Amino acid sequence: MENLISTLKHFSKLDFQSKQAVINNGRPMPELKDLLQTNGQKITRSFQTEWYQRKDWLCGCATKNRLYCFPCLLFSTCDNVWTNIGFGDLKNLPRSLNKHERSITHIQSQIALKTFGTSRIDLALNDQQRLNVSIHNAKVKENREILKDLINAVCFLAKQELAFRGNDESAKSSNRGNYVELLHAFAEKDETLARHLETSTVFSGLSNRIQNDLIEAVSDVIKNDIRHEINAAPFVGVEVDETTDVTNKAQVSVILRYVDTSDVKEAFLGFDDVSDDRRAPAIADYVLGVLGKYNCVEKLVAQTYDGAAVMASALNGVQAKIREKLANTITYYGTRYTVGMILCYGSTGGLTDFVEIIQIAILDNCVHFIVKLLAA
Incomplete structure (x- = not known):
């Protein structure tokens, strides 16, 4: 029995199979006939085995005639009377039993005993979770490389001012447009991209919607960089041009001119449809709105307007409207070119x-x- 208590104290050093065997054998519950409380020659108290039924964690050692806590012997790292020398004060047994089972170390040991074995399931689940995370991370890394190819194709075509789409983008077409053909050219040197283009059914990156989303995303990144440069620039000039496209819609283009670390830069911000109202006040409000988006209204020192006749008017043109609202605008250049x-x-x-x-x-x-x- 003494060896059994010693084994229980060294439970943490056993292998899993041995630990499982100890728990399956259960707590030792000897009668402990020699555990007595005496007053001189008179026996006043003796240990009753019914205490084992009252407390499902109580165990005993017949050799030492002492009571122990079975869960704490197995899992607790704290030394106390219930795990070290054993408890033998029958007079205070009820009070000590209640006090011990309310202790944090005992509660933790009880939980460890009740859940022992399920931890192996937890480990297996953790291994599966780690595997799933690893697979997910690998897929994310692969998708990032594919997305990088899509973005590179967008940037190349935009830089070269080439059309993205073709007249026939079906699989049987001999020319599916610059964007699709460029990606397939990339795929000849990239097995990951080639596999994606062949097998992807949800997101191939070839649809018109994806092209537009990528163009918009690249545009947002460029505009953010422009915004940061303009925030650091002391002064800004604006160049505005208006023309009518093939659909008879009035398109306004805006260019911001500024100095970035001693270099003069011009940033083209895009085209906007102003067909609904081409009057000077509306165009002026549009220009001020663009300047407001880049937080450079107060930095404006120069402006150039070309194209529509309403813009060229010295009295009623857009430049005059801007000067009405920005009195500190020092100069502007209006040219017939x-x-x-x-x-x-x-x-x-x-x-x-x-x-x-x-x-x-x-x-x-x-x-x-x-x-x-x-x-x-």
Whole structure:
């Protein structure tokens, strides 16, 4: 029996099978006939085995004539009378039993005993969970690489100003459009992308909606970078052009010009449809709205407007409306050369021709400004 109590005390050092055998054998419950309470020669109290039924955690050692706590012997790391020398004070037994079973260490040991064996299931579940997480992470990593290819295709086509879609994007088409064909060209060198394009049924990345979403996402990233640069710039100029597209809709383009670490930059912000109201006040509100999105209204020092006649008017044009709301706008440049014409000549002609056009435009504006000043 003494060896059994010693084995219980070293329960944590046993292997799983031995631990399971100890628990299956149950707690030792000897009669403990020699556990007595005496008063001289008179026996006043003796241990009754019914205490084992009252407390399902109570066990005993016949060799030492002491009572122990079975769960605490197995799982508790704290030394007390119930795990060390054993309890033998029958006079205070009821009170000590109640006190011990309310202790935190005993409650923890009871829980450990009740759940022993299920921990192996927990470990198995944890292993499966770790495997699932590992598989998920690998899939996420693969999807990121695929998404990187999709974004690279979008950036390449946008940079080269190439159309994304084709007239026939079906699988049997010999030319499915630049975007789809470019991705298949990438797939020839990328097994992961090739497998994705062949097997994906939910998200292949080839649909028009996905193309638009990717274009919008890339645009948002670029605009955020522009916003950060403009926040650091002391001054900003705005260039606005208006033209009518093939669908007879008035499209306004906005370019912000600013200095970023000693380099002059121009940021094209895109086209917007202003067909509903092409009057100068509406266009002015639109321009101020764009400036507001980039937190640079108070930084505006220069403005250029080309295209629509309503914009070119010195009195009622957009520049006049802007100056009414921004009195601190020091100067603006209004030229008879539209931004589109300047860029067109600059991209097709030689550098000398391009510089000459710019110089003529600036000179024309200066003359116009001087004449207006003298006439005032």
